[in-house]
Amino acid sequence: MAQIIPLEQPAKRNINAALDALAALVASDVSAVNQLIVQRMESRVAMIPRLAGHIVAAGGKRLRPILTLAAAQLCGYEGQRHRKLAASVEFIHTATLLHDDVVDASDLRRGGPSANALFGNEASVLVGDFLFSRAFELMVEDGSIDVLRILSHASAVIAEGEVLQLATTNDSTTGEQAYLEVVRAKTAELFAAACRIGAVVAARPSSEEEALRTFGLNLGIAFQIVDDVLDYSAEQARLGKTVGDDFREGKVTLPVILAIHRGSEAERAFWKRTLEDTDHREGDLAHAQDLMHRHHALRDSIDRARHYGAIARDALGLFADHPVKRALLDIVDFTVEREY
Amino acid sequence: MAQIIPLEQPAKRNINAALDALAALVASDVSAVNQLIVQRMESRVAMIPRLAGHIVAAGGKRLRPILTLAAAQLCGYEGQRHRKLAASVEFIHTATLLHDDVVDASDLRRGGPSANALFGNEASVLVGDFLFSRAFELMVEDGSIDVLRILSHASAVIAEGEVLQLATTNDSTTGEQAYLEVVRAKTAELFAAACRIGAVVAARPSSEEEALRTFGLNLGIAFQIVDDVLDYSAEQARLGKTVGDDFREGKVTLPVILAIHRGSEAERAFWKRTLEDTDHREGDLAHAQDLMHRHHALRDSIDRARHYGAIARDALGLFADHPVKRALLDIVDFTVEREY
Numbered sequence: 001m002a003q004i005i006p007l008e009q010p011a012k013r014n015i016n017a018a019l020d021a022l023a024a025l026v027a028s029d030v031s032a033v034n035q036l037i038v039q040r041m042e043s044r045v046a047m048i049p050r051l052a053g054h055i056v057a058a059g060g061k062r063l064r065p066i067l068t069l070a071a072a073q074l075c076g077y078e079g080q081r082h083r084k085l086a087a088s089v090e091f092i093h094t095a096t097l098l099h100d101d102v103v104d105a106s107d108l109r110r111g112g113p114s115a116n117a118l119f120g121n122e123a124s125v126l127v128g129d130f131l132f133s134r135a136f137e138l139m140v141e142d143g144s145i146d147v148l149r150i151l152s153h154a155s156a157v158i159a160e161g162e163v164l165q166l167a168t169t170n171d172s173t174t175g176e177q178a179y180l181e182v183v184r185a186k187t188a189e190l191f192a193a194a195c196r197i198g199a200v201v202a203a204r205p206s207s208e209e210e211a212l213r214t215f216g217l218n219l220g221i222a223f224q225i226v227d228d229v230l231d232y233s234a235e236q237a238r239l240g241k242t243v244g245d246d247f248r249e250g251k252v253t254l255p256v257i258l259a260i261h262r263g264s265e266a267e268r269a270f271w272k273r274t275l276e277d278t279d280h281r282e283g284d285l286a287h288a289q290d291l292m293h294r295h296h297a298l299r300d301s302i303d304r305a306r307h308y309g310a311i312a313r314d315a316l317g318l319f320a321d322h323p324v325k326r327a328l329l330d331i332v333d334f335t336v337e338r339e340y
Numbered sequence: 341m342a343q344i345i346p347l348e349q350p351a352k353r354n355i356n357a358a359l360d361a362l363a364a365l366v367a368s369d370v371s372a373v374n375q376l377i378v379q380r381m382e383s384r385v386a387m388i389p390r391l392a393g394h395i396v397a398a399g400g401k402r403l404r405p406i407l408t409l410a411a412a413q414l415c416g417y418e419g420q421r422h423r424k425l426a427a428s429v430e431f432i433h434t435a436t437l438l439h440d441d442v443v444d445a446s447d448l449r450r451g452g453p454s455a456n457a458l459f460g461n462e463a464s465v466l467v468g469d470f471l472f473s474r475a476f477e478l479m480v481e482d483g484s485i486d487v488l489r490i491l492s493h494a495s496a497v498i499a500e501g502e503v504l505q506l507a508t509t510n511d512s513t514t515g516e517q518a519y520l521e522v523v524r525a526k527t528a529e530l531f532a533a534a535c536r537i538g539a540v541v542a543a544r545p546s547s548e549e550e551a552l553r554t555f556g557l558n559l560g561i562a563f564q565i566v567d568d569v570l571d572y573s574a575e576q577a578r579l580g581k582t583v584g585d586d587f588r589e590g591k592v593t594l595p596v597i598l599a600i601h602r603g604s605e606a607e608r609a610f611w612k613r614t615l616e617d618t619d620h621r622e623g624d625l626a627h628a629q630d631l632m633h634r635h636h637a638l639r640d641s642i643d644r645a646r647h648y649g650a651i652a653r654d655a656l657g658l659f660a661d662h663p664v665k666r667a668l669l670d671i672v673d674f675t676v677e678r679e680y
Contacts, residue, residue: 045503099465102442125439125465126502129472133496136476140489148488149480156473162466163385 018334019061022327026069029083033065036087040134051119051127055094064194065090067219071198071212074324081201084138085147089194091135092151096158096190098128147197154193161185170250172268172275176257180221188220195219211315215328218312223335225305228253229298230338232289244285250275254304258297259288267291302336309336358674359401362667366409369423373405376427380474391459391467395434404534405430407559411538411552414664421541424478425487429534431475432491436498436530438468487537494533501525510590512608512615516597520561528560535559551655555668558652563675565645568593569638570678572629584625590615594644598637599628607631642676649676 023030041052065086072082102121119127132155139148165182168174195216199209231246232255246253252275260271273279274288292298309332319325363370381392405426412422442461459467472495479488505522508514535556539549571586572595586593592615600611613619614628632638649672659665 043500043503045500045507047503047507048500095469099469102461102465121442121461122506123503125442126499126506128465129435129439130496130499130503132469132472133492133499136488136492137496140485140492143485145480145483145485148476152473152476152480156470156477159466159470159473160383160385160388163383163387163463163470166462166466167385167387 015334015338018330019063019066022070022331023066025324025327026066026073029069030066032083033086036083037090040087040138047123048127048130051123052131055097062090064093064190067191067194067216068198070324070328071195072201074319074322075199075202075204075208077202081142082198084142085197085201088135088138091131092155093190095128095132098124144200146200150193150197154189157185157189168252170276171252172260172271174252174257179254179257183221183224187224188217191220192217211318214315215312218308219332219335222305222308225254225301226335226338229255229301232292233298247285247288250278254301255292255297258300259292259295262295263291305336355674355678358670359403359406362410362671363406365664365667366406366413369409370406372423373426376423377430380427380478387463388467388470391463392471395437402430404433404530407531407534407556408538410664410668411535412541414659414662415539415542415544415548417542421482422538424482425537425541428475428478431471432495433530435468435472438464486540490533490537494529497525497529508592510616511592512600512611514592514597519594519597523561523564527564528557531560532557551658554655555652558648559672559675562645562648565594565641566675566678569595569641572632573638587625587628590618594641595632595637598640599631599635602635603631645676
């Protein structure tokens with residue numbers, strides 16, 4: 001008799017439920033990785049575990065390391081090397097988050113900063129550096145030059161993507177292609193590397209390595225696009241962050257790009273004022289959301305995300321049926337369809 | 341006939357001359373490293389080579405990569421691997437400089453920032469991350485797990501040292517031991533690693549690896565102590581930076597610690613007001629310098645530096661006479677005795 005899960009429909013739009021299901025398949029690995037993370041953020045310098053713990057706890061989902069664990073299991077890997085590598089991936093991600101939060105004095109004057117508000121820019125930068133170094137120490141302990149190559153390259157690409165994003169921020173002429181390059185570099189490259197190293201530790205043929213890389217890359221793009229949509233559409237309480245942050249920071253994301261390209265001259269002047277001149281007035285966010293609805297910018301952004309999701313799904317085609325494979329496909333669906 | 345160099349005496353106090361002499365012994369390597377540095381800071385993201393070029397050009401001395409090249413030559417190494425590793429060391433150093441310059445909003449209000457003033461905090465952080473990742477990519481190309489282990493560990497220690505320094509800044513109760521731990525971590529560890537990997541590429545016995553590590557570590561400590569002295573005593577034009585920066589930033593360095601420990605209650609109140617409460621008045625820097633002279637704090641700090649210099653010199657004892665060895669010993673002397 002087939003399994004009937006009547007709760008599936010209501011849960012469908014919650015990516016956390018899908019991730020929990022995937023995590024359950026690699027449960028002992030996940031708890032080992034969590035232990036490693038706590039152990040390896042230790043330092044005789046007390047501020048380091050305090051600040052790192054704050055952000056690691058806040059990060060919560062552990063999506064990227066779980067992808068490494070799942071990919072390794074899908075490849076039939078039975079050792080434990082993937083645990084250190086998954087912790088390493090999470091450290092790189094956490095370091096990126098900490099550095100993302102560093103703000104310029106100008107930003108402080110404009111809006112409010114987040115994690116670094118508690119500890120200061122300097123501490124955020126330095127603890128990020130520490131975690132980044134620890135990530136490499138973990139990889140060195142593993143000893144695979146292939147893994148080191150993949151993750152050091154991913155780290156350089158992420159940094160490039162972040163710089164590129166700086167250049168597109170407050171530039172309302174940013175096009176969809178430039179946006180995609182930012183997303184691919186700053187978000188998708190680490191998803192791709194996280195998945196790929198699962199095949200590397202399992203010593204699988206390059207076709208499987210490539211398939212998992214493709215899966216991760218396209219899942220990552222879809223994930224970021226939906227994230228950018230949710231910044232305009234989510235229910236605030238569910239999102240766990242403030243709706244409209246991107247708008248206030250002048251980030252030119254896909255929904256904005258579509259609205260600008262489909263808008264009138266007057267509308268473009270509105271986007272220019274709010275995103276470039278950062279001259280914000282009462283009701284601007286609501287007006288931005290209204291323009292997006294009028295031009296179907298949110299719906300069509302999700303459509304674009306669905307496209308990348310489809311590529312991710314097909315990439316797993318060459319793997320035989322397996323509970324992990326099914327859970328990974330669910331992650332794709334839930335990523336695209338999620339409401340938070 | 342023995343070489344007579346009548347200019348030696350006047351040049352004695354210029355570390356740049358000593359470094360030039362060392363660099364001349366590894367001249368073809370130095371120019372190859374300079375080329376590598378320019379090549380590997382390339383990126384399709386234009387801001388990266390622009391900002392990185394700014395700081396790499398400003399860095400100038402290339403002390404750390406030259407140490408790697410010199411150590412390798414002293415060990416009889418005849419290949420080219422040390423070039424990529426020297427570039428990697430310089431990238432780690434440059435990334436650290438960029439991240440050092442990141443300031444809090446509070447700092448901006450107080451004084452003026454430096455490199456990041458031109459490009460902003462965010463860009464400084466991200467380009468630093470990029471260079472750091474590139475450093476690891478260079479090491480991965482080299483392929484030595486031993487080198488990766490040494491430099492990833494050094495990077496983690498540097499970050500710890502920087503965080504520790506944050507904790508001691510504006511704390512006038514910081515003691516000499518805490519100061520030494522900061523110096524050892526934030527400065528000396530990279531000197532040590534830079535020298536040590538020279539022996540690693542040359543596949544020399546661990547005694548030579550250890551000797552070069554000891555040389556670098558103690559040279560690095562001496563170098564930083566003298567740097568901290570010069571911040572109160574140098575001729576501004578020669579130093580190339582503003583005298584009194586450490587004082588204004590509330591950094592508790594060795595000359596300050598000695599002056600505080602040897603001072604009266606009234607003097608300690610002065611240090612507390614200026615360093616902790618950062619309540620600065622006209623004439624405070626001159627008064628601080630006066631107190632240091634009165635308590636021989638600068639002279640005795642140099643004495644402490646001389647101690648570490650002596651350890652560095654002795655570490656080279658097990659190497660046979662060699663032009664590079666002599667030049668390295670000169671570097672130690674010039675580091676301790678330099679006026680800028």
